[in-house]
Amino acid sequence: MEKHCRQVAELTLQVVYHLNLSKKQWVQVAIAAYLHDLGKTTWPAELHAKFPLATHDWALIKAHPIASANIAKEIWPEIPEEIVKLVRAHHERPGGTGYPDGLNEPGIETLIIAGCDVYSATTTHRPYRIIHSGQEDSHREALMQISRFAPANLVAAISIATCQSPYKLEHRRVI
Ligand SMILES: [Fe+2]
Numbered sequence: 097m098e099k100h101c102r103q104v105a106e107l108t109l110q111v112v113y114h115l116n117l118s119k120k121q122w123v124q125v126a127i128a129a130y131l132h133d134l135g136k137t138t139w140p141a142e143l144h145a146k147f148p149l150a151t152h153d154w155a156l157i158k159a160h161p162i163a164s165a166n167i168a169k170e171i172w173p174e175i176p177e178e179i180v181k182l183v184r185a186h187h188e189r190p191g192g193t194g195y196p197d198g199l200n201e202p203g204i205e206t207l208i209i210a211g212c213d214v215y216s217a218t219t220t221h222r223p224y225r226i227i228h229s230g231q232e233d234s235h236r237e238a239l240m241q242i243s244r245f246a247p248a249n250l251v252a253a254i255s256i257a258t259c260q261s262p263y264k265l266e267h268r269r270v271i
Pocket residue numbers: 132133160161186187
């Protein structure tokens with residue numbers, strides 16, 4: 097899990113480089129990306145590798161962004177509220193289809209973290225996901241999934257960042 101959070105934070109840093117965000121936004125997005133899945137540390141160990149998932153498992157899964165935000169505030173009481181909001185929102189999607197708050201229009205910072213999160217999750221082995229035949233397949237699948245909720249310039253930035261060293265080398269090592 098720490099590896100996933102590190103990957104998402106590292107990819108976020110590279111993606112932000114290709115988008116016109118301020119230095120403050122850059123820092124906030126990267127920190128939020130690193131903290132985004134802290135709430136998963138509250139899950140029972142078996143949930144991380146469970147398949148299929150039961151209804152009550154989904155309740156826990158859908159609550160993890162809130163748990164992440166609460167833990168972040170516990171371990172860092174002075175954490176800027178913008179970072180807490182980004183942590184809480186990393187599974188929000190345009191049109192209110194995400195969770196936990198069903199935000200209608202998540203901002204670009206949220207979508208950057210969401211896109212990098214989906215990229216890391218889709219290209220890394222998980223017990224409950226069909227494994228694609230090769231790395232290029234999972235790369236394409238990830239970009240396709242991200243394009244369903246992210247603007248074209250963000251998809252392009254993730255595509256560029258994941259085709260460059262050192263992210264590619266570091267990331268592919270754990271596949
Ligand atoms: Fe998450």
